[in-house]
Amino acid sequence: MALFSKAAVLNGIEGEFTIEEYKVPEPKRGEFILRTEAAGVCGTDVHIYYGHLNTVEYPTIMGHEFCGIIEKLGADVTEDSNGRPVKEGDRVVIVPGVSCNECYYCKILKTPTRCANIRAYGFMPNDENNRLSGGFGQYVHIQYQGTSFFKTELDPHIAVLTEPLSICIHGFQRAGGVRFGSTVLVQGTGAIGLGAIAFAKRSGAAKVIAVGGPKRRLQLAREMGADIVIDIEDVRDPAERIKLVKSETKGGRGPDMVVECTGFPSSVPEGLAYLRDSGSYVELGHFTDVGSAEINPHWHMLRNNADIHGVWGSDVEHMEMTLNILERMELPYEKLVTHQLALDRVEDAILAMSKKAYKLDDKEEIIKATIDPWEALAKGTVVKDKYSLA
Structure with missing residues (x-):
């Protein structure tokens, strides 16, 4: 029939x-x-x-x-x-x-x-x-x-969830992996941001900081492995957020890796300002054109010796690795x-x-x-x- x-x-x-x-x-x-x-x-x-x-x-x-x-x-x-x-x-x-x-x-x-x-x-x-x-x-x-x-x-x-979360695996791979014992900051607490938090912690990060909101998402960010959460509604000034982020890192240097998952252009210069000298910035949030952001190449890129990685989609190997992680069900992925x-x-x-x-x-x-x-x-x-x- x-x-x-x-x-x-x-x-x-x-x-x-x-x-x-x-x-x-x-x-x-x-x-x-x-x-x-x-x-x-x-x-x-x-x-x-x-x-x-x-x-x-x-x-x-x-x-x-x-x-x-x-x-x-x-x-x-x-x-x-x-x-x-x-x-x-x-x-x-x-x-x-x-x-x-x-x-x-x-x-x-x-x-x-x-x-x-x-x-x-x-x-x-x-x-x-x-x-x-x-x-x-x-x-x-x-x-x-x-x-x-x-x-x-x-x-x-x-x-x-395999396909969307595989973007996180691809991003970490492009940046050479999450360094064991490092500090990773994730901008954005949507589905991909929450996946990045979970996978960063499972990849060996000693400390994961989440910047996002609203509060329900930040609660879930903690369940996924975030050690510190910063609510953008409570801390509205980007300069204050930068200061707060740096205070949560050793020596006030900033995170070793920043992963952008918000999809808002203004997040990019702010995220680059979080980053420690010679750290890695991974861009996962802008798969379509939603506008531009003002970046100072000297301060945001060269002076900071930033290692910047754009990530487009994912491939078979990233999907296979992500499915392997999800099948272990070590975290409440169903809450996403x-x-x-x-x-x-x-x-x-x-x-x-x-x-x-x-x-x-x-x-x-x-x-x-x-x-x-x-x-x-x-x-x-x-x-x-x-x-x-x-």
Whole structure:
């Protein structure tokens, strides 16, 4: 019997999400069909909605953080990227970016996240060539040859954190790792910031400082391993925050590493001012263009001998390492997901995350929302007619 999939389709910048239904294709050789269990709403999705990522074409089905159950396997799909046998009914996490393995960045530099021809689930136009290619749908057509994926038995609302938290692993790797016994400061206490706190402590940091808010997030930052939390609502003056941060480090030198996860441009010069001489600054928060910040190259970079690392996305190895950490369940990662919403509430999550509303349904302040595409739609939601993929 033919399968049909509902999906949330965004028609343009600050446009409308419509629930449309498509025929699910039969998987070809090397492909499979995934029954989506959970798809995370990412800060990048927020920026795609507002048009801050100029490579995205509309209409599109977003959702690049997703996991689910293998519904149908095409020929030659027999194992995951760790070589573990897979079958229909297995839960897997998808690596959204698929590099070409042929361009200069893939073959020569060995940096697939910089691939010149990358294809990525959750970022493609919703056309006849990329139909059902995002996680905000009941089924995803895993069609791009070379797609990496990992089998897991984690609860789907924890497994779905693999992709966003893998950014932290990539950032630490780019900076040469967290030095054992060091002090790490994390700017921002959203989902990625909380992941950076957890992973910094597990990587050997002796002291982790979190600068962010509001208070519910700072409480969770402590549960994730932060030793010191600084509430930006209580300490509003950046100069005072800089002084306070330095007072929490040995010799008043500043942290050995600063990790920026806020996505606010003004955080960058402030974070560079925290940093000790010859320390590492890791930028994880600006995956889209939300504006500029004024930096003094002499004081912020050269005089401080700063080691600055920009990080774009993550690759298969970072996803695999992150999943290994999550599967140990040594920390309450499930607390990062504060809201599980139906498919027709993607826009609600985006507006809440963009600070137009901190709360949804009078629940706690949003940290991470996931979409369950099988949850009942609200009464009155219109589902457009089925489309054939023949």
